[in-house]
Amino acid sequence: MKKLLFFLICGMLWVSSLKAQQTQYMVFEFIKVENDQLFDYIEFKDLMEKVYRQALNDKQITGWDFWSLQSGADHSDFQYIMVTHYNDPVKMMNGLDEPTMMEYTKIAYPHLNSAQVSKIFQESLSIRDTRMRLYMREVAETKDNFQMKPGVLASFDLMKANEGQFEKYETAESEVFKPIHQKYIDQGLMGHWSFLRTALPLGSEANSTHLTMNMYKDYMQFFNAQAYEDMNQTASQREAVNEGLNSRDQKWVYLATLENIVR
Template identity: 75%
Template sequence: MKKLLMLLICGLLWAGVLNAQQTQYMVFEFIKVEKDHLFDYIEFKDLMEKVYRQALNDKIINGWDIWRLQNGADQGNFQYVMVTYFNDPVKMMNGMEDETMIEYTKIAYPHLSDSQVRTLFQQALALKDAPMRLYMRQLASTNDNFQFRPGVLASFDLMKAVEGKFGDYEKAEIEVFMPIHQNRINQGMMGHWSFLRAALPQGSEAKSTHLTVNLFKDYMQFFNAQAYEDMNQTAEQREAVNAGLNSRDQKWVYLATLENVVR
Protein backbone atom coordinates (compact mmCIF):
# COMPACT_ATOMS: atom_id res chain seq x y z
CA MET A 1 0.00 0.00 0.00
CA LYS A 2 2.85 2.36 0.91
CA LYS A 3 4.61 1.54 -2.36
CA LEU A 4 1.41 2.30 -4.30
CA LEU A 5 1.01 5.60 -2.43
CA MET A 6 4.60 6.57 -3.19
CA LEU A 7 4.14 5.74 -6.87
CA LEU A 8 1.01 7.88 -6.94
CA ILE A 9 2.79 10.83 -5.31
CA CYS A 10 5.76 10.50 -7.69
CA GLY A 11 3.36 10.36 -10.61
CA LEU A 12 1.63 13.55 -9.51
CA LEU A 13 4.96 15.32 -8.99
CA TRP A 14 6.20 14.21 -12.42
CA ALA A 15 2.96 15.42 -14.01
CA GLY A 16 3.51 18.77 -12.32
CA VAL A 17 7.06 18.95 -13.66
CA LEU A 18 5.87 18.13 -17.19
CA ASN A 19 3.16 20.77 -16.96
CA ALA A 20 5.69 23.37 -15.83
CA GLN A 21 7.98 22.41 -18.69
CA GLN A 22 5.15 22.78 -21.20
CA THR A 23 4.18 26.25 -20.00
CA GLN A 24 5.24 28.80 -22.59
CA TYR A 25 6.51 32.29 -21.82
CA MET A 26 6.80 35.02 -24.42
CA VAL A 27 8.35 38.45 -24.72
CA PHE A 28 6.59 40.81 -27.14
CA GLU A 29 8.69 43.76 -28.25
CA PHE A 30 6.82 46.42 -30.20
CA ILE A 31 9.50 48.00 -32.35
CA LYS A 32 9.77 51.49 -33.75
CA VAL A 33 11.93 52.01 -36.85
CA GLU A 34 12.55 55.41 -38.37
CA LYS A 35 11.29 55.70 -41.95
CA ASP A 36 14.74 56.32 -43.41
CA HIS A 37 15.99 53.09 -41.77
CA LEU A 38 13.19 50.75 -42.88
CA PHE A 39 15.28 49.33 -45.74
CA ASP A 40 18.27 48.76 -43.43
CA TYR A 41 15.94 46.93 -41.03
CA ILE A 42 15.73 44.07 -43.55
CA GLU A 43 19.40 43.32 -42.89
CA PHE A 44 18.77 43.58 -39.13
CA LYS A 45 16.00 40.94 -39.35
CA ASP A 46 18.23 38.57 -41.28
CA LEU A 47 21.04 39.04 -38.75
CA MET A 48 18.71 38.44 -35.80
CA GLU A 49 17.28 35.32 -37.44
CA LYS A 50 20.78 33.82 -37.65
CA VAL A 51 21.57 34.83 -34.06
CA TYR A 52 18.33 33.45 -32.60
CA ARG A 53 18.70 30.22 -34.58
CA GLN A 54 21.98 29.64 -32.74
CA ALA A 55 20.17 30.41 -29.44
CA LEU A 56 17.50 27.85 -30.35
CA ASN A 57 20.15 25.25 -31.10
CA ASP A 58 21.61 25.87 -27.62
CA LYS A 59 18.09 25.60 -26.08
CA ILE A 60 18.24 29.13 -24.67
CA ILE A 61 14.95 29.97 -26.41
CA ASN A 62 12.04 27.95 -27.80
CA GLY A 63 11.50 30.12 -30.86
CA TRP A 64 11.54 33.60 -32.32
CA ASP A 65 9.41 35.64 -34.76
CA ILE A 66 9.34 39.06 -36.39
CA TRP A 67 5.94 40.35 -37.53
CA ARG A 68 5.31 43.42 -39.70
CA LEU A 69 2.36 45.44 -38.41
CA GLN A 70 -0.47 46.17 -40.84
CA ASN A 71 -2.52 48.35 -38.51
CA GLY A 72 -3.08 49.29 -34.89
CA ALA A 73 -3.66 52.26 -32.61
CA ASP A 74 0.06 52.99 -32.50
CA GLN A 75 0.90 52.19 -36.10
CA GLY A 76 2.71 55.51 -36.41
CA ASN A 77 5.04 54.46 -33.58
CA PHE A 78 5.37 50.70 -34.15
CA GLN A 79 6.21 48.98 -37.41
CA TYR A 80 7.20 45.52 -36.14
CA VAL A 81 6.58 43.08 -33.31
CA MET A 82 9.37 40.72 -32.24
CA VAL A 83 8.27 37.68 -30.22
CA THR A 84 10.73 35.45 -28.34
CA TYR A 85 9.54 32.17 -26.80
CA PHE A 86 10.87 30.56 -23.61
CA ASN A 87 9.95 27.51 -21.52
CA ASP A 88 11.13 29.11 -18.30
CA PRO A 89 10.21 32.46 -16.68
CA VAL A 90 13.77 33.00 -15.43
CA LYS A 91 15.16 32.57 -18.96
CA MET A 92 12.49 34.98 -20.16
CA MET A 93 13.45 37.68 -17.66
CA ASN A 94 17.19 37.23 -18.19
CA GLY A 95 16.87 37.32 -21.96
CA MET A 96 20.14 37.14 -23.89
CA GLU A 97 23.14 39.26 -22.92
CA ASP A 98 24.86 41.31 -25.61
CA GLU A 99 28.05 39.27 -25.34
CA THR A 100 26.11 36.04 -25.93
CA MET A 101 24.46 37.55 -28.99
CA ILE A 102 27.82 38.79 -30.27
CA GLU A 103 29.24 35.26 -29.94
CA TYR A 104 26.31 33.93 -31.95
CA THR A 105 26.90 36.67 -34.52
CA LYS A 106 30.50 35.45 -34.87
CA ILE A 107 29.18 31.95 -35.60
CA ALA A 108 26.74 33.32 -38.17
CA TYR A 109 29.46 35.43 -39.85
CA PRO A 110 32.70 33.44 -39.44
CA HIS A 111 34.48 35.47 -42.14
CA LEU A 112 34.28 38.68 -40.05
CA SER A 113 36.82 39.75 -37.45
CA ASP A 114 35.87 40.36 -33.82
CA SER A 115 35.82 44.14 -34.29
CA GLN A 116 33.77 43.83 -37.49
CA VAL A 117 31.22 41.61 -35.72
CA ARG A 118 30.88 44.05 -32.83
CA THR A 119 30.43 46.97 -35.23
CA LEU A 120 27.82 45.04 -37.23
CA PHE A 121 25.95 44.10 -34.07
CA GLN A 122 25.92 47.63 -32.64
CA GLN A 123 24.80 49.10 -35.98
CA ALA A 124 21.99 46.57 -36.14
CA LEU A 125 20.74 47.35 -32.61
CA ALA A 126 20.84 51.09 -33.35
CA LEU A 127 18.19 50.61 -36.06
CA LYS A 128 15.41 49.72 -33.64
CA ASP A 129 13.73 51.12 -30.58
CA ALA A 130 11.44 48.92 -28.47
CA PRO A 131 9.42 51.37 -26.35
CA MET A 132 6.84 48.74 -25.37
CA ARG A 133 7.82 45.30 -24.05
CA LEU A 134 5.34 42.75 -22.69
CA TYR A 135 6.32 39.71 -20.63
CA MET A 136 3.55 37.13 -21.00
CA ARG A 137 2.66 33.64 -19.77
CA GLN A 138 0.43 31.42 -21.88
CA LEU A 139 -2.65 30.22 -19.99
CA ALA A 140 -4.46 28.29 -22.72
CA SER A 141 -4.32 27.46 -26.42
CA THR A 142 -6.30 25.55 -29.02
CA ASN A 143 -5.49 22.04 -30.20
CA ASP A 144 -4.01 22.44 -33.68
CA ASN A 145 -0.91 21.88 -35.80
CA PHE A 146 -0.51 25.40 -37.15
CA GLN A 147 2.71 25.90 -39.11
CA PHE A 148 4.60 29.17 -38.58
CA ARG A 149 5.94 30.27 -41.95
CA PRO A 150 6.51 33.70 -43.55
CA GLY A 151 3.28 35.21 -44.87
CA VAL A 152 0.85 33.93 -42.22
CA LEU A 153 -1.31 36.51 -40.44
CA ALA A 154 -1.78 37.29 -36.77
CA SER A 155 -4.18 39.39 -34.79
CA PHE A 156 -2.63 40.46 -31.47
CA ASP A 157 -5.49 41.64 -29.23
CA LEU A 158 -4.40 43.49 -26.10
CA MET A 159 -7.01 43.23 -23.36
CA LYS A 160 -7.50 44.75 -19.95
CA ALA A 161 -9.63 42.87 -17.44
CA VAL A 162 -12.31 45.00 -15.82
CA GLU A 163 -11.43 45.82 -12.21
CA GLY A 164 -12.96 43.21 -9.93
CA LYS A 165 -13.58 40.79 -12.82
CA PHE A 166 -10.06 39.46 -13.38
CA GLY A 167 -11.00 35.86 -12.60
CA ASP A 168 -14.30 36.12 -14.46
CA TYR A 169 -12.51 37.32 -17.57
CA GLU A 170 -9.93 34.51 -17.56
CA LYS A 171 -12.66 31.94 -16.99
CA ALA A 172 -14.65 33.37 -19.90
CA GLU A 173 -11.69 33.23 -22.29
CA ILE A 174 -10.88 29.62 -21.39
CA GLU A 175 -14.37 28.18 -20.93
CA VAL A 176 -16.40 30.28 -23.40
CA PHE A 177 -14.20 31.77 -26.11
CA MET A 178 -11.61 29.01 -26.52
CA PRO A 179 -14.25 26.42 -27.59
CA ILE A 180 -15.57 28.94 -30.15
CA HIS A 181 -12.08 29.38 -31.61
CA GLN A 182 -11.50 25.62 -31.53
CA ASN A 183 -14.69 25.15 -33.54
CA ARG A 184 -13.46 27.67 -36.13
CA ILE A 185 -10.16 25.82 -36.37
CA ASN A 186 -11.96 22.49 -36.81
CA GLN A 187 -13.90 24.07 -39.69
CA GLY A 188 -10.73 25.39 -41.33
CA MET A 189 -11.63 29.02 -40.65
CA MET A 190 -8.71 29.75 -38.33
CA GLY A 191 -5.22 28.42 -37.64
CA HIS A 192 -4.49 28.88 -33.94
CA TRP A 193 -5.60 30.77 -30.83
CA SER A 194 -3.83 31.31 -27.52
CA PHE A 195 -4.55 33.29 -24.36
CA LEU A 196 -1.80 34.98 -22.36
CA ARG A 197 -1.57 36.83 -19.06
CA ALA A 198 1.03 39.43 -18.08
CA ALA A 199 3.79 37.53 -16.28
CA LEU A 200 4.80 40.52 -14.14
CA PRO A 201 2.66 42.15 -11.44
CA GLN A 202 0.98 45.31 -12.70
CA GLY A 203 -0.84 48.18 -11.04
CA SER A 204 -4.32 49.45 -11.83
CA GLU A 205 -2.92 51.90 -14.40
CA ALA A 206 -1.52 49.14 -16.62
CA LYS A 207 -2.66 49.57 -20.21
CA SER A 208 -3.30 45.85 -20.68
CA THR A 209 -3.38 42.71 -18.53
CA HIS A 210 -3.89 39.99 -21.14
CA LEU A 211 -3.27 39.19 -24.77
CA THR A 212 -4.98 36.88 -27.23
CA VAL A 213 -3.15 35.67 -30.34
CA ASN A 214 -5.24 34.70 -33.36
CA LEU A 215 -3.39 33.11 -36.29
CA PHE A 216 -4.53 32.61 -39.89
CA LYS A 217 -2.80 30.99 -42.85
CA ASP A 218 -3.84 33.77 -45.28
CA TYR A 219 -6.21 36.70 -45.84
CA MET A 220 -8.96 34.43 -47.18
CA GLN A 221 -9.07 32.51 -43.92
CA PHE A 222 -8.84 35.75 -41.94
CA PHE A 223 -11.86 37.37 -43.64
CA ASN A 224 -13.88 34.15 -43.48
CA ALA A 225 -13.29 34.10 -39.73
CA GLN A 226 -14.48 37.71 -39.42
CA ALA A 227 -17.74 36.80 -41.19
CA TYR A 228 -18.28 33.67 -39.09
CA GLU A 229 -21.39 33.60 -36.92
CA ASP A 230 -22.46 30.56 -34.94
CA MET A 231 -26.19 30.36 -35.63
CA ASN A 232 -26.49 27.29 -33.41
CA GLN A 233 -25.59 29.12 -30.20
CA THR A 234 -28.16 28.72 -27.45
CA ALA A 235 -29.49 31.66 -25.48
CA GLU A 236 -27.39 30.50 -22.53
CA GLN A 237 -24.24 30.44 -24.67
CA ARG A 238 -24.92 33.93 -26.03
CA GLU A 239 -25.40 35.17 -22.48
CA ALA A 240 -22.05 33.65 -21.47
CA VAL A 241 -20.36 35.33 -24.47
CA ASN A 242 -21.83 38.72 -23.56
CA ALA A 243 -20.78 38.31 -19.93
CA GLY A 244 -17.26 37.51 -21.09
CA LEU A 245 -17.17 40.57 -23.35
CA ASN A 246 -18.29 42.75 -20.44
CA SER A 247 -15.49 41.46 -18.20
CA ARG A 248 -12.72 43.00 -20.32
CA ASP A 249 -11.84 46.05 -22.37
CA GLN A 250 -10.30 45.40 -25.78
CA LYS A 251 -7.57 48.06 -25.75
CA TRP A 252 -5.80 47.54 -29.10
CA VAL A 253 -5.88 45.13 -32.02
CA TYR A 254 -2.76 44.74 -34.17
CA LEU A 255 -2.93 42.88 -37.48
CA ALA A 256 0.50 41.62 -38.53
CA THR A 257 2.25 39.49 -41.16
CA LEU A 258 5.01 37.05 -40.25
CA GLU A 259 8.29 37.89 -41.98
CA ASN A 260 11.04 35.94 -40.16
CA VAL A 261 10.65 32.83 -38.02
CA VAL A 262 12.92 30.47 -36.09
CA ARG A 263 11.53 27.12 -34.91
Protein backbone atom coordinates (compact mmCIF):
# COMPACT_ATOMS: atom_id res chain seq x y z
CA MET A 1 0.00 0.00 0.00
CA LYS A 2 2.84 2.37 0.91
CA LYS A 3 4.62 1.53 -2.35
CA LEU A 4 1.44 2.19 -4.31
CA LEU A 5 0.98 5.53 -2.58
CA PHE A 6 4.64 6.39 -3.23
CA PHE A 7 4.36 5.66 -6.94
CA LEU A 8 1.06 7.58 -7.14
CA ILE A 9 2.64 10.66 -5.58
CA CYS A 10 5.70 10.38 -7.83
CA GLY A 11 3.44 10.10 -10.86
CA MET A 12 1.48 13.19 -9.86
CA LEU A 13 4.69 15.15 -9.33
CA TRP A 14 6.02 13.98 -12.71
CA VAL A 15 2.84 15.07 -14.50
CA SER A 16 2.93 18.41 -12.69
CA SER A 17 6.58 18.87 -13.64
CA LEU A 18 5.85 17.92 -17.26
CA LYS A 19 3.08 20.50 -17.48
CA ALA A 20 5.36 23.14 -16.02
CA GLN A 21 8.03 22.30 -18.58
CA GLN A 22 5.51 22.60 -21.39
CA THR A 23 4.48 26.12 -20.40
CA GLN A 24 5.75 28.59 -22.96
CA TYR A 25 7.08 32.07 -22.19
CA MET A 26 7.65 34.69 -24.86
CA VAL A 27 9.22 38.12 -25.17
CA PHE A 28 7.64 40.36 -27.81
CA GLU A 29 9.74 43.26 -29.07
CA PHE A 30 8.10 45.85 -31.31
CA ILE A 31 10.92 47.41 -33.34
CA LYS A 32 11.18 50.69 -35.19
CA VAL A 33 13.80 51.22 -37.92
CA GLU A 34 14.31 54.46 -39.85
CA ASN A 35 13.46 54.21 -43.55
CA ASP A 36 16.98 54.97 -44.70
CA GLN A 37 18.32 52.09 -42.58
CA LEU A 38 15.86 49.36 -43.53
CA PHE A 39 18.27 47.56 -45.86
CA ASP A 40 20.97 47.49 -43.15
CA TYR A 41 18.49 46.10 -40.64
CA ILE A 42 17.27 43.39 -43.01
CA GLU A 43 20.88 42.22 -43.30
CA PHE A 44 21.22 42.34 -39.52
CA LYS A 45 18.10 40.23 -38.76
CA ASP A 46 19.31 37.58 -41.22
CA LEU A 47 22.57 37.49 -39.28
CA MET A 48 20.61 37.27 -36.02
CA GLU A 49 18.81 34.15 -37.23
CA LYS A 50 22.12 32.27 -37.15
CA VAL A 51 22.98 33.75 -33.75
CA TYR A 52 19.66 32.73 -32.20
CA ARG A 53 20.12 29.26 -33.64
CA GLN A 54 23.28 29.00 -31.54
CA ALA A 55 21.23 30.08 -28.50
CA LEU A 56 18.71 27.34 -29.34
CA ASN A 57 21.48 24.74 -29.64
CA ASP A 58 22.73 25.90 -26.22
CA LYS A 59 19.17 25.43 -24.80
CA GLN A 60 18.94 29.07 -23.75
CA ILE A 61 15.80 29.58 -25.86
CA THR A 62 13.21 27.33 -27.49
CA GLY A 63 12.67 29.47 -30.58
CA TRP A 64 12.87 32.85 -32.27
CA ASP A 65 10.56 34.54 -34.81
CA PHE A 66 10.96 37.70 -36.85
CA TRP A 67 7.74 39.23 -38.22
CA SER A 68 7.25 42.07 -40.70
CA LEU A 69 4.24 44.23 -39.90
CA GLN A 70 1.57 44.44 -42.63
CA SER A 71 -1.08 46.52 -40.85
CA GLY A 72 -2.31 47.62 -37.44
CA ALA A 73 -0.11 50.59 -36.64
CA ASP A 74 1.44 53.61 -38.25
CA HIS A 75 4.87 52.65 -39.58
CA SER A 76 6.20 55.63 -37.66
CA ASP A 77 5.62 53.48 -34.54
CA PHE A 78 7.34 50.25 -35.62
CA GLN A 79 7.64 47.88 -38.59
CA TYR A 80 8.80 44.59 -37.04
CA ILE A 81 7.86 42.23 -34.22
CA MET A 82 10.55 39.95 -32.81
CA VAL A 83 9.45 37.05 -30.59
CA THR A 84 11.87 35.01 -28.48
CA HIS A 85 10.51 31.78 -26.95
CA TYR A 86 11.54 30.26 -23.61
CA ASN A 87 10.43 27.29 -21.51
CA ASP A 88 11.48 28.93 -18.24
CA PRO A 89 10.31 32.27 -16.77
CA VAL A 90 13.73 33.01 -15.22
CA LYS A 91 15.46 32.57 -18.58
CA MET A 92 12.83 34.81 -20.12
CA MET A 93 13.42 37.60 -17.61
CA ASN A 94 17.21 37.30 -17.81
CA GLY A 95 17.15 37.22 -21.59
CA LEU A 96 20.32 37.07 -23.67
CA ASP A 97 22.76 39.80 -22.70
CA GLU A 98 25.13 41.44 -25.16
CA PRO A 99 28.27 39.47 -24.17
CA THR A 100 26.36 36.19 -24.63
CA MET A 101 25.02 37.30 -28.00
CA MET A 102 28.50 38.28 -29.08
CA GLU A 103 29.83 34.84 -28.09
CA TYR A 104 27.10 33.16 -30.13
CA THR A 105 27.93 35.44 -33.05
CA LYS A 106 31.57 34.33 -32.90
CA ILE A 107 30.40 30.70 -33.05
CA ALA A 108 27.99 31.36 -35.92
CA TYR A 109 30.57 33.45 -37.81
CA PRO A 110 34.00 32.05 -36.89
CA HIS A 111 35.66 34.18 -39.60
CA LEU A 112 34.77 37.38 -37.68
CA ASN A 113 37.14 38.65 -34.99
CA SER A 114 36.06 40.27 -31.71
CA ALA A 115 36.35 43.78 -33.08
CA GLN A 116 34.14 42.94 -36.08
CA VAL A 117 31.50 41.29 -33.85
CA SER A 118 31.46 44.33 -31.54
CA LYS A 119 31.08 46.65 -34.55
CA ILE A 120 28.08 44.66 -35.82
CA PHE A 121 26.29 44.99 -32.50
CA GLN A 122 27.02 48.68 -32.07
CA GLU A 123 25.70 49.35 -35.56
CA SER A 124 22.57 47.29 -34.92
CA LEU A 125 21.83 49.16 -31.69
CA SER A 126 22.12 52.47 -33.53
CA ILE A 127 19.60 51.58 -36.25
CA ARG A 128 16.84 49.93 -34.19
CA ASP A 129 14.54 51.29 -31.53
CA THR A 130 12.52 48.88 -29.39
CA ARG A 131 9.30 50.85 -28.92
CA MET A 132 7.60 48.25 -26.73
CA ARG A 133 8.64 45.03 -25.00
CA LEU A 134 6.15 42.55 -23.50
CA TYR A 135 6.97 39.54 -21.31
CA MET A 136 4.22 36.94 -21.65
CA ARG A 137 3.12 33.50 -20.46
CA GLU A 138 1.00 31.20 -22.60
CA VAL A 139 -2.31 30.36 -20.93
CA ALA A 140 -4.13 28.33 -23.59
CA GLU A 141 -3.63 27.06 -27.15
CA THR A 142 -5.40 24.95 -29.74
CA LYS A 143 -4.51 21.38 -30.73
CA ASP A 144 -3.05 21.40 -34.21
CA ASN A 145 0.00 20.50 -36.29
CA PHE A 146 0.54 23.94 -37.81
CA GLN A 147 3.90 24.27 -39.52
CA MET A 148 5.65 27.55 -38.80
CA LYS A 149 7.66 28.67 -41.83
CA PRO A 150 8.51 31.95 -43.58
CA GLY A 151 5.46 33.41 -45.34
CA VAL A 152 2.78 32.42 -42.81
CA LEU A 153 0.52 35.15 -41.45
CA ALA A 154 -0.41 36.03 -37.89
CA SER A 155 -2.63 38.58 -36.24
CA PHE A 156 -1.36 39.75 -32.87
CA ASP A 157 -4.38 41.02 -30.92
CA LEU A 158 -3.49 43.11 -27.88
CA MET A 159 -6.22 43.05 -25.23
CA LYS A 160 -6.80 44.81 -21.93
CA ALA A 161 -9.13 43.12 -19.44
CA ASN A 162 -11.70 45.53 -18.07
CA GLU A 163 -11.27 46.57 -14.46
CA GLY A 164 -12.55 43.86 -12.10
CA GLN A 165 -13.07 41.39 -14.97
CA PHE A 166 -9.59 39.86 -15.32
CA GLU A 167 -10.63 36.31 -14.37
CA LYS A 168 -13.90 36.58 -16.28
CA TYR A 169 -12.04 37.53 -19.43
CA GLU A 170 -9.48 34.72 -19.08
CA THR A 171 -12.29 32.22 -18.54
CA ALA A 172 -14.04 33.50 -21.66
CA GLU A 173 -10.91 33.07 -23.79
CA SER A 174 -10.25 29.54 -22.51
CA GLU A 175 -13.83 28.23 -22.38
CA VAL A 176 -15.67 30.24 -25.06
CA PHE A 177 -13.21 31.54 -27.67
CA LYS A 178 -10.74 28.65 -27.67
CA PRO A 179 -13.39 26.11 -28.81
CA ILE A 180 -14.46 28.52 -31.56
CA HIS A 181 -10.89 28.82 -32.84
CA GLN A 182 -10.45 25.04 -32.55
CA LYS A 183 -13.50 24.65 -34.79
CA TYR A 184 -11.95 27.06 -37.29
CA ILE A 185 -8.77 24.96 -37.31
CA ASP A 186 -10.69 21.70 -37.71
CA GLN A 187 -12.49 23.24 -40.71
CA GLY A 188 -9.26 24.44 -42.32
CA LEU A 189 -9.94 28.15 -41.69
CA MET A 190 -7.01 28.75 -39.35
CA GLY A 191 -3.66 27.20 -38.52
CA HIS A 192 -3.10 27.89 -34.81
CA TRP A 193 -4.41 30.00 -31.92
CA SER A 194 -2.86 30.82 -28.56
CA PHE A 195 -3.76 33.05 -25.62
CA LEU A 196 -1.10 34.75 -23.51
CA ARG A 197 -1.08 36.72 -20.27
CA THR A 198 1.25 39.68 -19.78
CA ALA A 199 3.85 39.19 -17.04
CA LEU A 200 5.40 42.64 -17.54
CA PRO A 201 4.59 45.51 -17.71
CA LEU A 202 1.96 45.38 -14.96
CA GLY A 203 -0.40 47.91 -13.36
CA SER A 204 -3.45 49.91 -14.34
CA GLU A 205 -1.40 52.10 -16.69
CA ALA A 206 -0.18 49.13 -18.77
CA ASN A 207 -1.46 49.31 -22.34
CA SER A 208 -2.48 45.64 -22.40
CA THR A 209 -2.95 42.63 -20.13
CA HIS A 210 -3.26 39.83 -22.70
CA LEU A 211 -2.49 38.89 -26.28
CA THR A 212 -3.96 36.38 -28.70
CA MET A 213 -2.08 35.04 -31.72
CA ASN A 214 -4.05 33.80 -34.72
CA MET A 215 -1.95 31.94 -37.29
CA TYR A 216 -2.82 31.38 -40.97
CA LYS A 217 -0.89 29.53 -43.67
CA ASP A 218 -1.61 32.21 -46.31
CA TYR A 219 -3.85 35.13 -47.25
CA MET A 220 -6.47 32.83 -48.76
CA GLN A 221 -6.99 31.07 -45.44
CA PHE A 222 -6.97 34.41 -43.62
CA PHE A 223 -9.69 35.97 -45.79
CA ASN A 224 -11.80 32.79 -45.74
CA ALA A 225 -11.72 32.93 -41.94
CA GLN A 226 -12.85 36.57 -41.96
CA ALA A 227 -15.77 35.76 -44.26
CA TYR A 228 -16.93 32.70 -42.32
CA GLU A 229 -20.07 32.99 -40.21
CA ASP A 230 -21.21 30.17 -37.91
CA MET A 231 -24.92 29.86 -38.60
CA ASN A 232 -25.27 26.99 -36.12
CA GLN A 233 -24.31 29.05 -33.07
CA THR A 234 -27.01 28.85 -30.39
CA ALA A 235 -28.49 31.82 -28.53
CA SER A 236 -26.64 30.81 -25.34
CA GLN A 237 -23.35 30.57 -27.25
CA ARG A 238 -23.85 34.03 -28.76
CA GLU A 239 -24.59 35.39 -25.29
CA ALA A 240 -21.39 33.84 -23.92
CA VAL A 241 -19.40 35.35 -26.80
CA ASN A 242 -20.87 38.81 -26.18
CA GLU A 243 -20.13 38.59 -22.45
CA GLY A 244 -16.55 37.63 -23.26
CA LEU A 245 -16.19 40.53 -25.70
CA ASN A 246 -17.57 42.95 -23.12
CA SER A 247 -15.01 41.83 -20.51
CA ARG A 248 -12.06 43.26 -22.41
CA ASP A 249 -10.97 46.14 -24.62
CA GLN A 250 -9.29 45.17 -27.89
CA LYS A 251 -6.45 47.70 -28.04
CA TRP A 252 -4.72 46.85 -31.30
CA VAL A 253 -4.70 44.16 -34.00
CA TYR A 254 -1.43 43.75 -35.88
CA LEU A 255 -1.25 41.62 -39.04
CA ALA A 256 2.28 40.39 -39.78
CA THR A 257 4.19 38.04 -42.07
CA LEU A 258 6.84 35.65 -40.76
CA GLU A 259 10.21 36.35 -42.36
CA ASN A 260 12.72 34.40 -40.24
CA ILE A 261 12.27 31.52 -37.81
CA VAL A 262 14.45 29.39 -35.54
CA ARG A 263 13.09 26.15 -34.06
